[in-house]
Amino acid sequence: MPKTKQIIEYRKYNLDHSFPVMLLLDGKEWEISDTPSERLHFHDCMEIGLCLRGTGSMKFRGETLRFQEEDITVIPENIPHTTCSDPGTSSYWSFLMINPRGFFKGILPITNREYNLSSLSLETFRFILHQDEYPEVSSLLRSAMRELTQKRAGYEVCAKGLLLALYIEIYRAEEDAGLVSGSAGLPSESKNERLNMSPSCDNRLVIAPVLDYITQNYMQQFTVEDLAEMCHMSDTHFRRIFREIMNMAPLDYLHNTRITRACILLGSTQKSILEISEQVGYHTLSSFNRHFQQIMNTTPRDFRRDIMLQEKPVQETTIYEYSGWVEPQV
Numbered sequence: 001m002p003k004t005k006q007i008i009e010y011r012k013y014n015l016d017h018s019f020p021v022m023l024l025l026d027g028k029e030w031e032i033s034d035t036p037s038e039r040l041h042f043h044d045c046m047e048i049g050l051c052l053r054g055t056g057s058m059k060f061r062g063e064t065l066r067f068q069e070e071d072i073t074v075i076p077e078n079i080p081h082t083t084c085s086d087p088g089t090s091s092y093w094s095f096l097m098i099n100p101r102g103f104f105k106g107i108l109p110i111t112n113r114e115y116n117l118s119s120l121s122l123e124t125f126r127f128i129l130h131q132d133e134y135p136e137v138s139s140l141l142r143s144a145m146r147e148l149t150q151k152r153a154g155y156e157v158c159a160k161g162l163l164l165a166l167y168i169e170i171y172r173a174e175e176d177a178g179l180v181s182g183s184a185g186l187p188s189e190s191k192n193e194r195l196n197m198s199p200s201c202d203n204r205l206v207i208a209p210v211l212d213y214i215t216q217n218y219m220q221q222f223t224v225e226d227l228a229e230m231c232h233m234s235d236t237h238f239r240r241i242f243r244e245i246m247n248m249a250p251l252d253y254l255h256n257t258r259i260t261r262a263c264i265l266l267g268s269t270q271k272s273i274l275e276i277s278e279q280v281g282y283h284t285l286s287s288f289n290r291h292f293q294q295i296m297n298t299t300p301r302d303f304r305r306d307i308m309l310q311e312k313p314v315q316e317t318t319i320y321e322y323s324g325w326v327e328p329q330v
Contacts, residue, residue, distance in 0.1 A: 009041040012267045012307070013097045019156060020045070020099035021163065023148040029092040032056065032085050040080035044264050045099045046117070048166075049073040050141055054091025058083050058127065067091075070131035072138060074170055076117055078260045081127070094145055096163075104164060115171050116212075126174065134173055140166040206231050207242055210250070218257045219281040224250050258282070259295045266300060267307040273300045 015022055024030060029052055040059070051071045058065045058073065060081050067073065067083075075081055077099075085091040100108075100117065108115050117125075131138040144162040147155045210227045227250055228238035242250045258280040265276045277288030277300075292300050 009039050011041050012044050012264075015045055015097065015099050015102070017102065020102040021148070021159070022097040023145055024095045024097065029094060032083050032091045032093060034085045034087050034089055036084045037082045040082050042078050042080045042260065043075070043097065044268070045077050045097050047073070047075045048096040048098065048141060049075075050094045050138070050145070052092045052094060054085055054089055056083065056085035056089070056091050060127070065128050067128055068130075070138065072129045072131065072134065072141060073127055074117070074129065075127055076125065078264075079125075079127075096141070096145065096148075098163065100167060103160065104167065107164060108167075115168070117167070117171055117174070129170070129173055134169070137166065137169045137173065140169060206233075207238075207245060210242070211253075214254055214257055218254060218261065219279060221281070255291045256295060259292055262288070262292065262300065263296070263303065266304045273304075276300070 013022060032054075034056070049072065051067055051069055051073070053069055055066070055068045058067060058081055060079070083091075129137055140162055144159050144166060147159040147162060209230050213227070213230060224239065225235050228235045231238055231241075233241065239250065242253070246253055248256070262276050262280045265271060265279065266273075269276075271279070273288075274285050277285050280288075282288035282291070289299060292298075292303070296303060298306075
């Protein structure tokens, strides 16, 4: 029996360009049911969630993670995932949707590798932080949510300061675990020993330059040999290590990155499909259509049509109509 193709949905949040952060429905609690979704979804912004009550699991491509009460979830843009509560139960959440590049523009060097939480791979990012391990993250998140809910005088400035501190604390949590590669390069041998890193963790750090490069240059033309050279590996060794870590070939990862970006452009611009295909790196429309169909299980034209049918005014944007979600609890 042929393996069923995983379908992925794109969910667009119309964040205000001048203040690109959204507290879903002013901090009311969202209930996530025990109905499993057959589809993964990804956002055009970062999602930070706080589990107020309940337990369950989050699923990513090839990975399932458990969550519990008080856990904080951090999911960068363009990372396919879904959440489901344990059978017979519901979990209750508050969520922040944020565009870090826009929100911290002029404050953080977001365009550099430093403090970048938007381009890390699925295999090298911890999506769930436990409150007991990271009390600062929990405290800052709750304070920011409170400011965005109450909207007292000066709340925008206060929220920006709290969210900036929160973002840095999340970055530090990933850096302390050896899962981000900043301007200082790879961790030293002593740090590896201190963190008790496995060989696979070391390998993940080795391919980090390639993941960053593809994120920034997916629209350009380059070969697998070029990527292997960045990691100082032979072509054969690089392909093996990359597949071992990412569960896909380097070119498949490139095509996934391109098509993910194409989904965003299809849903947020009026550009023609031909223009979008060229912008994301395809020389021919037929090649773009073929890869889009393989990854999204639909055509670019039908994908755009479905997005337009689902589109709502900003003030009415919700996500509870999707499987596994119900309306927020007042």
